[in-house]
Amino acid sequence: KQEVTQIPAALSVPEGENLVLNCSFTDSAIYNLQWFRQDPGKGLTSLLLIQSSQREQTSGRLNASLDKSSGRSTLYIAASQPGDSATYLCAVTHNNAGNMLTFGGGTRLMVKP
Amino acid sequence: DAGITQSPRHKVTETGTPVTLRCHQTENHRYMYWYRQDPGHGLRLIHYSYGVKDTDKGEVSDGYSVSRSKTEDFLLTLESATSSQTSVYFCAISESKVGMNTEAFFGQGTRLTVV
Numbered sequence: 001k002q003e004v005t006q007i008p009a010a011l012s013v014p015e016g017e018n019l020v021l022n023c024s025f026t027d028s029a030i031y032n033l034q035w036f037r038q039d040p041g042k043g044l045t046s047l048l049l050i051q052s053s054q055r056e057q058t059s060g061r062l063n064a065s066l067d068k069s070s071g072r073s074t075l076y077i078a079a080s081q082p083g084d085s086a087t088y089l090c091a092v093t094h095n096n097a098g099n100m101l102t103f104g105g106g107t108r109l110m111v112k113p
Numbered sequence: 114d115a116g117i118t119q120s121p122r123h124k125v126t127e128t129g130t131p132v133t134l135r136c137h138q139t140e141n142h143r144y145m146y147w148y149r150q151d152p153g154h155g156l157r158l159i160h161y162s163y164g165v166k167d168t169d170k171g172e173v174s175d176g177y178s179v180s181r182s183k184t185e186d187f188l189l190t191l192e193s194a195t196s197s198q199t200s201v202y203f204c205a206i207s208e209s210k211v212g213m214n215t216e217a218f219f220g221q222g223t224r225l226t227v228v
Contacts, residue, residue: 043203045219046219099161100158101217103155
């Protein structure tokens, strides 16, 4: 059974810092990995999708990397801002017919002004 | 934003009553999913659909049933609601193309309270 772990569970940083969120998974037979953002009481917003054949994806101040063989992904946030405060979730899609996502527990990020 | 609408957004119901949650998409995506999100458990898959009338169970399917009679609609039914089904329910959609899977998009969620 696939297990996805995110470390740390919570993180508080001052504005302007560069930071790294970690995601690890136990079964490397994945189609892709996706990073989401969730604001309190809201749905999930897709940030980045990395296909299993790719090593990284970038969107603005966000960069996500994938090392499938070691079962790891990182989300790098450059020059953090208070508006980045949210919970960040990673999820992997299995190599099966259902496109199902397995989620990590999330990292709750607070960026202080 | 992906066109996903969940209804209702909030519901309070009594133990033992049936409840149906609706997910409607305008993206014509093949796959649809129901997840629940609970503190300490994260997001867990309840049921999913890979086409009209094609559904399968997820990790936490006991006490739930689903139906998909049209591409755009995926219904989740709690047959006899229990307090343990108090949760936030999310619908998601995705598509697949040859050799790759595309992004999953989520609805805004339905907060269900069973009293």
